[in-house]
Amino acid sequence: EDQVTQSPEALRLQEGESSSLNCSYTVSGLRGLFWYRQDPGKGPEFLFTLYSAGEEKEKERLKATLTKKESFLHITAPKPEDSATYLCAVQAGAAGNKLTFGGGTRVLVKP
Amino acid sequence: EAGVTQSPTHLIKTRGQQATLRCSPISGHTSVYWYQQALGLGLQFLLWYDEGEERNRGNFPPRFSGRQFPNYSSELNVNALELEDSALYLCASSWGSGLGEQYFGPGTRLTVT
Numbered sequence: 001e002d003q004v005t006q007s008p009e010a011l012r013l014q015e016g017e018s019s020s021l022n023c024s025y026t027v028s029g030l031r032g033l034f035w036y037r038q039d040p041g042k043g044p045e046f047l048f049t050l051y052s053a054g055e056e057k058e059k060e061r062l063k064a065t066l067t068k069k070e071s072f073l074h075i076t077a078p079k080p081e082d083s084a085t086y087l088c089a090v091q092a093g094a095a096g097n098k099l100t101f102g103g104g105t106r107v108l109v110k111p
Numbered sequence: 112e113a114g115v116t117q118s119p120t121h122l123i124k125t126r127g128q129q130a131t132l133r134c135s136p137i138s139g140h141t142s143v144y145w146y147q148q149a150l151g152l153g154l155q156f157l158l159w160y161d162e163g164e165e166r167n168r169g170n171f172p173p174r175f176s177g178r179q180f181p182n183y184s185s186e187l188n189v190n191a192l193e194l195e196d197s198a199l200y201l202c203a204s205s206w207g208s209g210l211g212e213q214y215f216g217p218g219t220r221l222t223v224t
Binding site for chain 1: 144
């Protein structure tokens with residue numbers, strides 16, 4: 001069975017203090033790894049898709065990277081508006097199109 | 112471009128009743144997915160519909176069912192509601208039935224009392 005584990009569960013940062021979130025996965029045949037941002041009581045907002053090891057994607061202060069066993073979401077010089085829960089999900093060969101999600105990392109950026 | 116829409120926003124039901132949740136995908140998307148986000152359990156895959164057919168189902172009992180209409184909108188039905196069905200139900204849509212990102216709606220908050 002596909003498994004996705006995110007760490008840490010929670011992260012408190014000062015504004016401008018860069019950090020990284022980890023997503024480790026165990027799947028049979030990775031087809032895609034996805035990062036989402038979720039604000040309280042709302043649906044997840046799509047951020048990035050990564051398909052193969054070595055791939056990197058960037059958007060504003062966020063950068064996602066992928067290796068064969070894990071992905072990192074780097075937050076550079078975060079602002080309070082970056083406070084949210086960041087979710088990692090995978091699509092794997094045997095599971096069709098369903099997304100298997102990790103538990104998420106709650107990020108709080110203090111001014 | 113309009114995103115995924117869901118209705119109602121909130122739904123309060125009594126144990127044993129039935130709930131119907133609705134979803135309209137992004138224009139041009141033919142696949143619709145349903146996920147449950149219960150407190151402390153994370154996002155769990157429920158159902159996947161594409162071109163009107165159920166393509167995959169998560170590890171949920173048969174009282175969770177749904178359908179997809181010719182206009183690609185979808186309905187999730189939950190029968191014989193139990194207290195543990197209280198959760199945020201999220202609908203997502205994607206292009207076709209291939210690999211790719213899924214775009215989520217705002218969710219329906221179902222509360223079972």
